[in-house]
Amino acid sequence: MARIFNNLAKLGVGLAVTGGVLQSALYNVDGGQRAVIFDRFRGVQDEVVGEGTHFLIPWAQKPIIYDIRSKPRNVPVVTGSKDLQNVNITLRILFRPQVPALPKIFTNLGIDYDERVLPSITQEVLKAVVAQFDASDLITQREIVSTKVSEELTERALQFGIVLDDISLTHLTFGREFTDAVEAKQVAQQEAERARYIVEKAEQQKKAAVISAEGDSKAAELLAKAFGAAGEGLVELRKLEAAEDIAYQMSRSRNVAYLPQGQQTLLSLPQ
Known part of the structure; x- marks a missing residue:
């Protein structure tokens, strides 16, 4: 009985050791990831391992997992323009590693390759590009600047x-x-536009007054000619028109009374 127990114990220990060895010989590569194998005897392997469960030699080999999906990163840069103005620029980058280049990336840069590369090359490129433009051009030609960068x-x-x-x-x-200079320039431009509008308005008013005076002068000239040609007849016509207008205005007044023609009033009796 004791012998059987010892055999079972040895078997259990053997199975546990075998299970541990098998477990350490397996590794998983999830979706959106790739693995680079580091071998203690041969160094970094050139082959990139794809998604799935894979075998390796325990202790002798080690998997290095890389995320190959695009990741965002903001890089702030302070640089100078062509006209020596300080410019603060923030660049948003979506980046990912090239899968075939992962062994080289691990060998030269390591896992945090983006921390080692992106800030330095971003500053280098931005400073070179921004130095080609004046500060005002960076605003008006922003699309061109973005394309070059x-x-x-x-x-x-x-x-x-x-x-x-x-x-x-x-x-x-x-x-x-x-920034203060740009604001002052905009204010000056607005004041200039307002002054130009006032001048144009005064000019139009002046032209209108001249045209009106010319019209009045022409009308007076025509009336003078008409009076000279028509004589007494035109004067009588104007009197009739004036009397008609006076009669119309008096007819609308409540303080005016009308009597039949020929009827005498107390005011007309002899004293």
Whole structure:
């Protein structure tokens, strides 16, 4: 009985050891990940391991897992423009490693490759591009600046095995002195526009007054000619028109009374 017990104990120990060895010989690569194998005898292997469960030699080999999905990163940079103005720029980058280049990335840069590469190359490219533009051009030609930064930074990152899926300028500000100068210029432009509007308005009013005076002068001239040509007849016509207007106004008044023609009143009796 004791012998059987000892055999079972040895069997259990053997199974536990075997299970531990098997467990240490397996590793998983999840979706969106890749693995690089480091061998203690042969160094970093050139083959990149894809998703799934894989075998390795315990103790002799070690898997290094990389996330190959795009990740965002904001890189702030302070640089100078062509006209020596301070510019604060924040660049938003979506990046991921090149899968075939993962062994080289691990050998040269390690796991935190983005911390070692992206800030330095971003500052290098941004300073080179921004120095080609004046501060005002950075505002009016922002799309051109963004395109140049994207092209040069993408090419620079590929040298390190990094793919940039998207690059955008999310923040662009200038020093206090330049900002104050821009605000003062805008105020001056608005004042100039207001002054020009006042001058144009006065000019139009002047033209209107001249046209009105010319019209009055022409009307007076025509009336003078009409009086000279029509003589007494036109004067009588104007009297009749005036009398008609006076009669109409008096007819609308409550304080005016009318008597039949020829009827005498107390005011007309002899004293």
